[in-house]
Structures are given as C-alpha cells and as structure tokens.
Amino acid sequence: xxxxxxxxxxxxxxxxxxxxxxxxxxxxxxxxxxxxxxxxxxxxxxxxxxxxxxxxxxxxxxxxxxxxxxxxxxxxxxxxxxxxxxxxxxxxxxxxxxxxxxxxxxxxxxxxxxxxxxxxxxxxxxxxxxxxxxxxxxxxxxxxxxxxxxxxxxxxxxxxxxxxxxxxxxxxxxxxxxxxxxxxxxxxxxxxxxxxxxxxxxxxxxxxxxxxxxxxxxxxxxxxxxxxxxxxxxxxxxxxxxxxxxxxxxxxxxxxxxxxxxxxxxxxxxxxxxxxxxxxxxxxxxxxxxxxxxxxxxxxxxxxxxxxxxxxxxxxxxxxxxxxxxxxxxxxxxxxxxxxxxxxxxxxxxxxxxxxxxxxxxxxxxxxxxxxxxxxxxxxxxxxxxxxxxxxxxxxxxxxxxxxxxxxxxxxxxxxxxxxxxxxxxx
Numbered sequence: 001x002x003x004x005x006x007x008x009x010x011x012x013x014x015x016x017x018x019x020x021x022x023x024x025x026x027x028x029x030x031x032x033x034x035x036x037x038x039x040x041x042x043x044x045x046x047x048x049x050x051x052x053x054x055x056x057x058x059x060x061x062x063x064x065x066x067x068x069x070x071x072x073x074x075x076x077x078x079x080x081x082x083x084x085x086x087x088x089x090x091x092x093x094x095x096x097x098x099x100x101x102x103x104x105x106x107x108x109x110x111x112x113x114x115x116x117x118x119x120x121x122x123x124x125x126x127x128x129x130x131x132x133x134x135x136x137x138x139x140x141x142x143x144x145x146x147x148x149x150x151x152x153x154x155x156x157x158x159x160x161x162x163x164x165x166x167x168x169x170x171x172x173x174x175x176x177x178x179x180x181x182x183x184x185x186x187x188x189x190x191x192x193x194x195x196x197x198x199x200x201x202x203x204x205x206x207x208x209x210x211x212x213x214x215x216x217x218x219x220x221x222x223x224x225x226x227x228x229x230x231x232x233x234x235x236x237x238x239x240x241x242x243x244x245x246x247x248x249x250x251x252x253x254x255x256x257x258x259x260x261x262x263x264x265x266x267x268x269x270x271x272x273x274x275x276x277x278x279x280x281x282x283x284x285x286x287x288x289x290x291x292x293x294x295x296x297x298x299x300x301x302x303x304x305x306x307x308x309x310x311x312x313x314x315x316x317x318x319x320x321x322x323x324x325x326x327x328x329x330x331x332x333x334x335x336x337x338x339x340x341x342x343x344x345x346x347x348x349x350x351x352x353x354x355x356x357x358x359x360x361x362x363x364x365x366x367x368x369x370x371x372x373x374x375x376x377x378x379x380x381x382x383x384x385x386x387x388x389x390x391x392x393x394x395x396x397x398x399x400x401x402x403x404x405x406x407x408x409x410x411x412x413x414x415x416x417x418x419x420x421x422x423x424x425x426x427x
Contacts (some may be wrong), residue, residue, distance in 0.1 A: 001264075001298040012318060016369075018369070027218075030214040031218060042195045053159065060180045060195075062179040067246070071168070081175065086173065086358035089137050093141055094145055117148045117382060118146070118225075118383060120203075123136065132168060137170060140381045145379055145382075148202070148382055150177050150199060155183060156187070163179065163313055188212060192224040203224070203382075205381070206364070210231075231368035232261040233255055235252065235255040237327050239270075240272060240273065242328065244348050245273060246284075249280035250280075256293070256298055257288060260293055260296035265321070268312065269311070289333075317340045317400055320340035320369045320372045322342040323365070326346050342376050362376050385427050397423065404416045407419070
C-alpha cells in the first residue's frame, strides 16, 4: 500500500483512479459467451459449467431434495445469524414503502403515482472464492417486499455439482424456489435471453467479477435492465487522531480481501495515524486466510496524508466511494459535507462489515465513482413508478385552452384536436 504525503490538488485525479481492466479483450470474450448462450441455451450453460466449474451437470435446476439436504448442513448458529440479519434488512426496506397520494393539480384534474412490482427479476449470487449468501438477503428481501411475481436465482456450482448450503438455506428462507446452477457471464446471458430451463427476466441484480459485470453491461443494450453499473469492491476511510488504527486496518483489509482488483483508500490529516494503521495492516494481514488476494489489492491502494479533514472530505467526494467510513469521534460533525458515497459508516464502531451483513442497509452499492449519480439497491429498485391522471369535464375546461395553445405552437394539430373536441362536446 503506497503512502502519499500532501499531494497537490492537481494530483488527486490520478490518485483517485481505479485499477485498469483490459476492456477490449473483455468485451470480445463476454460477447462470445452471451451469443453462445442466446443461440444454444442450456447446452451452452452445461458446456461452460464443465469448462469453468469442472463439473458435468445433468440438470441446471436445484431440486427440492438438494435444498432440504442443504438446510441440514447449515449450523444452527449460522441460521440464527442469517435470521437476525434478515429481520433487520426487512425492517429497513419495509419502511421504504410509499403510500399513494392523489394530488389535485387544478380543480377537476387529479394526478398520482403508484409503485408496481417488476414482475420478473433475476438475482446473481457469486459462489466461487466467497459464496455470498448475504447478497440473497440484500436482493431477495426487497424483491419479495416489492411483490415481484417471479424471482430467479443463479449461482455457480462446485465440482460436485452443488450450490453452497448457506446459499440454498437463505434462498429457501426468503421463499425463492427457482434456483439454477450457473455462474459467470453465461448466467447473466441465461437470465437475459431465457433458456429451456432458466426463465427470461426483466431486470438483473447482483455483484460479480469483471466478466459478470461486463455481461450485465452488454445485456442492458438489448433491453434488459440491471441494478447499476458496478465494478470491484472499494472502501475509503477518513481517519483523524481520535480513530483506532487497529479498527481502521481491519476495515481496509475487509475490503481488500474481496478480490485482487479491489481498492482501499485511507485519508488522514495526521501522519502518525497513517503510520500506525500501516503497522496494523502488516500485523493483521499475516493472519488472514486470503492473504494473497488482499496483498494484491493493496498494491493498487493508497494511504494519503492531506492538510486538513476538509481536504479529506473533498477528496472523498471526488472519489465517490462505494463505502465511506468516517473513523472519528467527530464524524457526526462531517455528515453535511458528504455529497458522494454509496453508503456511509459513522464513527469508530460502525465497521463496513455491519452494512455488508446485518445492520439493515443494503450492501449492493455503486462502485467505480458511480456513487456520484447512482444509488444503492433499495425497495425502489424492484418497482417501476406508474403515473395516473383523471380529468373531469371541469378539469378539461380548466386546462384545455392552455393545451390547445401549446399544441398549436408545436404544430401538433392532432394533439390540439383531441382537446378541442372535448371542449366543444355536450356529452
């Protein structure tokens, strides 16, 4: 992890750059996979499972027997933890439901907006180096609260042709029954285009590696919605003299272990805080099972000393991190100055892991600077907003003349006539 001291404002843009990906080669690889799935459907998925997951599948669907067996393999302690997290996530997202409010914009003219569920949604759940069963909670809970009629879940199988027991337990807990053994870009293609086994969906959610991310980006061009542009996981931490270097180091490493292309950034106005945190990183890193992954991520990560905390916040707003941790006893005083972040963690005890698992907020968040213009997944992500209007005879008489004038000015005379006929009607 490189240390940069007091860089000029002109250098901030360079320091805020994410790790580069060879995009041209990635486009070609993923496009070929998607086209194969579109043309050959289940046959392509089974071939890719053999190629990438080293397993020969006879069926892509997860059976009821497999789900029942998986439930027995999850410890009671883990089940209790998952249930606790589910309850908190449910409470937070249920509070996001909106009531319909009818607004009379003019006498005789009523307008309102109603949230309607997206009927068919697809959830992609990584299952490779880290089986992210927690992501099922983050996506499945708001999907069921929204009332989505069909929820399709895809996750890669292991070499025995099975999906991780905790993934199946969590899906069953939420009530998801359409579960399929497919991972990578090919799973995104299957949900986007449909196969003999896997239903086509209208919107795809979920994190993944660069191939999954690119596949989501490409299927969006063919009319399938996605949750948001996404990339490797990231965290930015602002620390001052009141922070705990051991806590800060642990939070940095918790993101670095996600993947070799993850990035972590530490900002402080105090050189001693940076030095103490680097010492802690070295100590804690040696104890991690995923030391190789975290070490690679740290190679393109930075600890930066700036003149003031205001500078740190300004840098953070420019970087627009997926996760922002304000590691300070003074964190509450900084909140009004935060403008760009996926999710904010306030104070020394608000570790990013809490948001990843059980505090209640959603951990599916914009990365790669998209927090400047995208929000994380919420209940709203699983609904579309439909507007309604109802005009009485009084209503059309009140606003009709204005509509006629505007339509004529735009030379849209059929529009004008639709109003004129009503204004002259005696019905």
